[in-house]
Amino acid sequence: xxxxxxxxxxxxxxxxxxxxxxxxxxxxxxxxxxxxxxxxxxxxxxxxxxxxxxxxxxxxxxxxxxxxxxxxxxxxxxxxxxxxxxxxxxxxxxxxxxxxxxxxxxxxxxxxx
Numbered sequence: 001x002x003x004x005x006x007x008x009x010x011x012x013x014x015x016x017x018x019x020x021x022x023x024x025x026x027x028x029x030x031x032x033x034x035x036x037x038x039x040x041x042x043x044x045x046x047x048x049x050x051x052x053x054x055x056x057x058x059x060x061x062x063x064x065x066x067x068x069x070x071x072x073x074x075x076x077x078x079x080x081x082x083x084x085x086x087x088x089x090x091x092x093x094x095x096x097x098x099x100x101x102x103x104x105x106x107x108x109x110x111x112x113x
């Protein structure tokens with residue numbers, strides 16, 4: 001379940017995150033009129049830009065054609081499963097691994113005595 005799926009029946013505009021890889025880091029300011037820059041890494045020369053989902057394909061094409069852009073990726077947030085069943089299963093698996101590890105350590109300590 002994603003935020004966009006939860007907001008489907010509301011009047012809130014759906015947004016899509018774009019990861020834009022840049023040649024020179026200083027050109028990130030030129031992307032402001034495409035959407036909202038929420039994060040920028042000067043060292044790795046990329047920024048995360050949020051745009052309206054309905055205009056995303058057009059904006060991706062426009063940004064990709066800019067001379068200072070290396071590549072544009074769209075966010076994969078909708079493919080992440082945030083359902084409670086999935087999260088509970090992950091917690092159960094982690095707890096089982098921790099118990100197994102603890103048991104091995106205790107057995108090793110017993111053998112050393």
